[in-house]
Amino acid sequence: MRLKARTAMALTGYAFILPTFVFLIWFMYYPVYQALSGAFTYWDGFNPPAFIGLDNFRRMLSDDVLGQSTINALIWVAFAVLLAVLPSFLVAELIFHVRKSRWQYVYRTIFVLPIVIPMVVTILLWRFVYQGDGAINQLFALFGLEHWQQLWLGDPDIALYAIIFMGVPWINPFNLLIFYAGLQSIPKEVIEAAKLDGATGWRRVLRLDIPLSLPQFRLIVILTLIGSLQNIIPPLVMTGGGPGYSTYVPILHMYNVSTVNGEFGYGMAIALVIFVVILAFTIVNMRLVKSDA
Amino acid sequence: MKLRALSVMKHGGLWLLIVLTVLPVYFIAANSLKSPLGFATSTIAWPRTLNWSNYAAAWERVNTPIANTVVIVLLSIVFILLFAAMSAYAFAKLRFPLRNALFLLVFSLLLIPGFLTLIPLYLQIKKLGLSDTYWALVLPYIAGGQAFSIFVLKTFFEQLSNELFEAARIDGAGSPVIFTAIVLPLSVPICTTVGIMNINSLWNDYLLPSLVLNQAHQTLTLALVAFEGSSTTQGLIDYGAMMAAYVVASVPLLILFAFLMRNFVEGIASGSIKM
Numbered sequence: 001m002r003l004k005a006r007t008a009m010a011l012t013g014y015a016f017i018l019p020t021f022v023f024l025i026w027f028m029y030y031p032v033y034q035a036l037s038g039a040f041t042y043w044d045g046f047n048p049p050a051f052i053g054l055d056n057f058r059r060m061l062s063d064d065v066l067g068q069s070t071i072n073a074l075i076w077v078a079f080a081v082l083l084a085v086l087p088s089f090l091v092a093e094l095i096f097h098v099r100k101s102r103w104q105y106v107y108r109t110i111f112v113l114p115i116v117i118p119m120v121v122t123i124l125l126w127r128f129v130y131q132g133d134g135a136i137n138q139l140f141a142l143f144g145l146e147h148w149q150q151l152w153l154g155d156p157d158i159a160l161y162a163i164i165f166m167g168v169p170w171i172n173p174f175n176l177l178i179f180y181a182g183l184q185s186i187p188k189e190v191i192e193a194a195k196l197d198g199a200t201g202w203r204r205v206l207r208l209d210i211p212l213s214l215p216q217f218r219l220i221v222i223l224t225l226i227g228s229l230q231n232i233i234p235p236l237v238m239t240g241g242g243p244g245y246s247t248y249v250p251i252l253h254m255y256n257v258s259t260v261n262g263e264f265g266y267g268m269a270i271a272l273v274i275f276v277v278i279l280a281f282t283i284v285n286m287r288l289v290k291s292d293a
Numbered sequence: 294m295k296l297r298a299l300s301v302m303k304h305g306g307l308w309l310l311i312v313l314t315v316l317p318v319y320f321i322a323a324n325s326l327k328s329p330l331g332f333a334t335s336t337i338a339w340p341r342t343l344n345w346s347n348y349a350a351a352w353e354r355v356n357t358p359i360a361n362t363v364v365i366v367l368l369s370i371v372f373i374l375l376f377a378a379m380s381a382y383a384f385a386k387l388r389f390p391l392r393n394a395l396f397l398l399v400f401s402l403l404l405i406p407g408f409l410t411l412i413p414l415y416l417q418i419k420k421l422g423l424s425d426t427y428w429a430l431v432l433p434y435i436a437g438g439q440a441f442s443i444f445v446l447k448t449f450f451e452q453l454s455n456e457l458f459e460a461a462r463i464d465g466a467g468s469p470v471i472f473t474a475i476v477l478p479l480s481v482p483i484c485t486t487v488g489i490m491n492i493n494s495l496w497n498d499y500l501l502p503s504l505v506l507n508q509a510h511q512t513l514t515l516a517l518v519a520f521e522g523s524s525t526t527q528g529l530i531d532y533g534a535m536m537a538a539y540v541v542a543s544v545p546l547l548i549l550f551a552f553l554m555r556n557f558v559e560g561i562a563s564g565s566i567k568m
Binding site: 006009010011016017023024026027028031035045087094095098107111113116119124125128129139142168171232233237255258259264267271272274278279282 | 310318384395409416435
């Protein structure tokens with residue numbers, strides 16, 4: 001009887017997870033397998049992939065576009081981390097030090113509100129603002145600063161930075177909420193003790209808030225590293241990687257190599273390398289989160 | 294006195310940042326109401342006359358894409374939540390061989406970034422003959438939403454007391470009854486939070502749709518990107534209508550968040566959802 005009941009429960013358990021696994025095998029595990037194995041093949045999408053060993057990876061070493069893309073990605077990641085951390089932490093601090101909790105809630109809500117704007121709209125809007133006759137150049141003309149006008153997305157020396165620095169004042173709602181929650185979780189006694197030691201105002205921020213928010217800083221830095229390596233929609237939509245290859249990033253290269261040139265094997269090899277880099281960051285992150293807990 | 298000055302500075306600083314944050318909103322709103330002439334004069338100033346016909350022109354172009362996106366997102370969300378809740382319940386409350394190993398197999402998918410499977414998915418959808426149908430997105434979305442949703446829901450279900458389930462079991466209720474009568478009703482709030490997170494990312498998706506959909510099934514993001522390329526009145530791009538389309542595109546999520554903002558904010562702030 002007990003055995004029968006246990007078998008019945010086991011069967012129910014499998015029945016409950018069956019739909020999930022049907023979908024995962026079909027649209028996750030199999031594509032992952034294809035990506036990982038495809039990296040070692042010549043694969044045009046029509047004929048079955050032909051195994052070519054490490055040829056794709058050897059080709060990557062002498063791929064100038066990939067080299068340029070990697071440099072661009074590193075520049076992007078460096079600035080993305082700064083922009084993800086500094087403005088959001090500053091605003092979290094300001095909101096946290098507002099006296100009335102009602103106002104805190106109002107501010108929090110206002111800063112989170114822009115998430116309703118689809119990301120594509122933000123990107124398209126900035127593409128528009130950066131145009132030769134766009135709002136930024138019009139604004140400079142208004143103040144007689146014509147010599148500051150630029151072809152923001154058309155100049156290969158500027159285009160990458162124009163894309164990186166869109167979205168002034170760079171307040172990320174998600175990061176803001178994480179920092180804010182971190183500040184809220186600082187125990188009252190610790191704050192009181194710090195006050196007695198004379199740590200108020202800026203001194204408090206430096207000595208208390210920042211050290212105690214280190215877990216939040218770490219989480220956001222690593223999530224930004226991972227996220228900004230994958231972010232290809234801004235260059236894809238704003239410049240298509242151009243002018244030249246000045247705004248190319250590795251995953252955009254993968255996208256174009258695969259979908260435009262039909263070189264799926266080579267595309268998967270690029271994807272695999274970036275995946276390994278991102279996986280390394282993720283594992284470091286998990287280790288750190290675990291050591292916090 | 295000094296305290297008061299400090300407080301003014303704090304509020305002033307915050308409002309300055311708010312102005313900068315909402316500046317794009319002003320920019321879109323102002324230009325969505327300009328005639329082509331007003332647009333050519335300045336893209337910064339507020340329009341002298343409000344040209345509401347831009348919205349009619351925009352709506353004509355984005356109503357089908359919006360309907361497409363709503364159908365795709367709703368279908369996906371319903372099945373993501375249903376299947377994820379079933380699996381999360383099984384992983385949290387039922388005993389069966391290989392349970393932990395299977396959960397680990399699901400959990401490991403959180404490490405797989407979207408770009409890795411993008412191209413294989415595109416090829417598979419083509420091979421299955423699903424291109425240019427809603428299923429081309431719905432089926433991969435259902436799969437893609439599982440790992441994260443199961444992870445969050447399982448944590449929630451584990452906190453539900455076992456006594457409740459034992460009592461129901463003694464009354465003769467089987468797992469399907471317990472699931473529909475007890476688990477689902479209790480998990481409405483958490484499912485709402487998980488649902489919003491999923492809706493937000495699906496609503497914004499661009500890459501997979503750009504590879505597998507034709508114009509008839511275009512999603513909103515595709516239509517917005519294509520707008521500038523093809524919308525012409527007498528050879529000129531209708532920028533006013535384009536900006537109006539941007540406004541219209543933001544309304545559905547605005548409505549959603551108007552009802553569920555507190556849910557979303559508390560969800561992240563409480564740390565229950567850490568990605």
